Amino acid sequence: MDEVAPGVFVATAELYVTTTTVVAGTDGGCLVIDPAVTVAELDELASWLSATGLRPVAGWSTHPHWDHVLWSPELGDAPRYAAPAAIGIAGEMRDDIIAGAERAAPGLDLSLVGRMQPLDAPVIPWDGPEARLIVHDGHAPGHGAVFLPDSGVLIAGDMCSDIEIPLLDTVAKDPLGDYRTGLERLASVPGVRQVVPGHGHVGDAAELRRRLALDAAYLDALAAGKPADDPRLTGDSAAWMRDTHQEQVRYFER
């Protein structure tokens, strides 16, 4: 676990460079955001928490994709929340979510996968540093980033990555518009000092600006039907991401 700001810890899983964020609260309670990914990694997280004297008192899932709705028995039975729109999709897509989790992280307790309750509130209700929610669509319905104003940490979910291009929700009515609105909402959060993407590496405020600009340029290229000149998209990029890029190009060519 890396302490990226006082009381804010980030672990990075092997698969997709997926991050887990833990925010220390009062009296040994902590908030766990998007714990990931494998059984071994979740075990390691639980061991680290108990060795550090932290106990999950709340969980948050940034969005309803399988790698962001995981949990393990060792993390306890704290309430786990997500935005209402995310809960709706998580219910509709439950079979896909379970299949994704089973395929990539066999052995997880599937009864705990995707078991969040809807939270329609400006902040996560817990006895710890204020955790403001920034909910929007774009990557997925009800995508909820978390901003910790005390430490200036923005937990961005699957937005603002240094290694992934914008991945759009192409079944939405206005995928580009939704994504742009999401970027604007994140760009307008005042006082961000560090950004923690769901996949990739922690960056500072300047790095957040760079990623927001890259994402906007990528969307502009898609909308214009021009080839994307994006440093995250190279011959060495993951095959799935190059494929998704091609699908997104084809989608906007229609």
Ligand SMILES: [Zn+2]
């Ligand atoms: Zn995602």
